[in-house]
Amino acid sequence: MTNFEQASNGPGPRLMGADTMMGNDVYNRQDEDLGDIKEIMLDVAGGRISYAVLSYGGLLGMGEKLFAVPWAALTLDTENKRFTLDVSKDRLESAPDSTRTAGPTCQTRPGPGTSTPTTAPPRRKP
Numbered sequence: 001m002t003n004f005e006q007a008s009n010g011p012g013p014r015l016m017g018a019d020t021m022m023g024n025d026v027y028n029r030q031d032e033d034l035g036d037i038k039e040i041m042l043d044v045a046g047g048r049i050s051y052a053v054l055s056y057g058g059l060l061g062m063g064e065k066l067f068a069v070p071w072a073a074l075t076l077d078t079e080n081k082r083f084t085l086d087v088s089k090d091r092l093e094s095a096p097d098s099t100r101t102a103g104p105t106c107q108t109r110p111g112p113g114t115s116t117p118t119t120a121p122p123r124r125k126p
Contacts, residue, residue, distance in 0.1 A: 018042070018049075025082040026054055026074070032089045038066065054085070056092050065097040 018040040026034045035056035043050040049071040058064030075084040 021052075021083075026085050027077070027080070027082055028089065029084065029086055030088070034085055034087070034089060034092060035064075037083065041068070052083075065092065065095070067092065067095070067097075 021040055022037050024037050026036060028034055035054050037052050038055040039053035041050045041053065042048070051068045051070050052074060054067040054069045056065045056067060069085060073085060077084045
């Protein structure tokens with residue numbers, strides 16, 4: 001089953017690999033392209049997805065804004081093979097980049113004092 005094929009008991013698959021969702025497009029209800037999913041952040045202790053990192057704007061990683069979007073705010077659009085987020089493009093345009101605002105950061109590996117990630121995604125090594 002591909003990541004957008006219908007499961008036998010619902011509008012989309014019940015289980016998907018997190019890596020299959022990374023790079024998927026995100027549109028709003030006005031059918032405007034908001035960007036794509038750059039990362040899926042897991043609440044390891046709770047055993048659930050905490051949020052998705054939305055990459056908005058920029059070109060080849062330059063000038064992009066990253067936003068921590070609560071997982072529950074995204075809807076899987078199986079017909080168009082993308083996610084839907086109920087937010088205006090103008091709101092994203094004027095909002096600060098989540099990676100540049102104050103707040104806790106994520107750790108890529110658990111260690112002493114590690115807390116649940118809430119704002120900035122980890123940077124990938126080249």
